[in-house]
Amino acid sequence: MSGEHAALVRGEAIPKERVDAFLEIVPLRDRKTQPEALARAERQRRRWATQVVVTDELARRACAERGLQPSVHGSAAPSRGADSVDMRLRRVGATSHDVTADKTLPVAALPAERTVADLGSIVAAALAHSPAARLLLTELEAEQDVPETAVRDYYDRNRDRFLTPDALRRGVDPFGATAAPADFLPYEQAREGIAHELRQALGRRAFFGWLDQARTGVEYAPGHEHPGDPSHPDHEHRH
Numbered sequence: 001m002s003g004e005h006a007a008l009v010r011g012e013a014i015p016k017e018r019v020d021a022f023l024e025i026v027p028l029r030d031r032k033t034q035p036e037a038l039a040r041a042e043r044q045r046r047r048w049a050t051q052v053v054v055t056d057e058l059a060r061r062a063c064a065e066r067g068l069q070p071s072v073h074g075s076a077a078p079s080r081g082a083d084s085v086d087m088r089l090r091r092v093g094a095t096s097h098d099v100t101a102d103k104t105l106p107v108a109a110l111p112a113e114r115t116v117a118d119l120g121s122i123v124a125a126a127l128a129h130s131p132a133a134r135l136l137l138t139e140l141e142a143e144q145d146v147p148e149t150a151v152r153d154y155y156d157r158n159r160d161r162f163l164t165p166d167a168l169r170r171g172v173d174p175f176g177a178t179a180a181p182a183d184f185l186p187y188e189q190a191r192e193g194i195a196h197e198l199r200q201a202l203g204r205r206a207f208f209g210w211l212d213q214a215r216t217g218v219e220y221a222p223g224h225e226h227p228g229d230p231s232h233p234d235h236e237h238r239h
Contacts, residue, residue: 006050008219009057014050019224022049022129043223050224051122052129058214059132068139070131123211140210141203151194155187162190 005013026049063070126133155162159174167174167183174184220226 006221006224007054009054009061010217014053014057016221016224018053019046019049022053025129026125046223047225048122048125050220051226052125054215054218055122055126055133055211056130058211058218059126059130059136062136062210062214063132066136066139068135070135123208136210137203137207140206141199144199144202144206146195146198146202150198151191152187154194154198155190159184 004015006016006019007014023046026045060070123133127137159179162185163172163174164183164185167179172179172183
């Protein structure tokens, strides 16, 4: 049976074809690499792709459990051809966990580039190619409660981020004794942006926590283990 699937999620097979379909749109390694190193890199690339596909599957199931419908349409597509990328993730071996609902929800917006850069390649790729993962992340962010005290504390500890353009031109030291209240954006104007950033950070933490828990029961076929799993000879630590 392992010859037909890449992984088992709650006992249901994730066909290898879904991993193959995703690999079609992932850039290949430099072909100038030595053959042995290239072969190892390609095996690891398949393991990495399996993690992305499994994350997409888990996110779709989580959305189904929450009554949410991910959309492959909309202006928030992460890159050219993103809709076709998602269809490649979904088209082979679609399960009963593909969600259908009476109403269409807008596609979740992608995280900012600097946010994605902190997520690690597996999660970043899943968010780039899986509307379900993006929608789930958006939902988790919306559920986060950011206390007013946390917002105020962030504002007080990061004064350099709230200097006015004029203060920046004058080279005002935000932590110096000569800095005046007028040199800073008022708290009332900065508050909403700070709360949004803190909510995003809490949402990302919740997403990682959900993913760690969701994939504990996933079983991987040989050749599809996590790239950082020390049990296989190609082991390397890569998220």
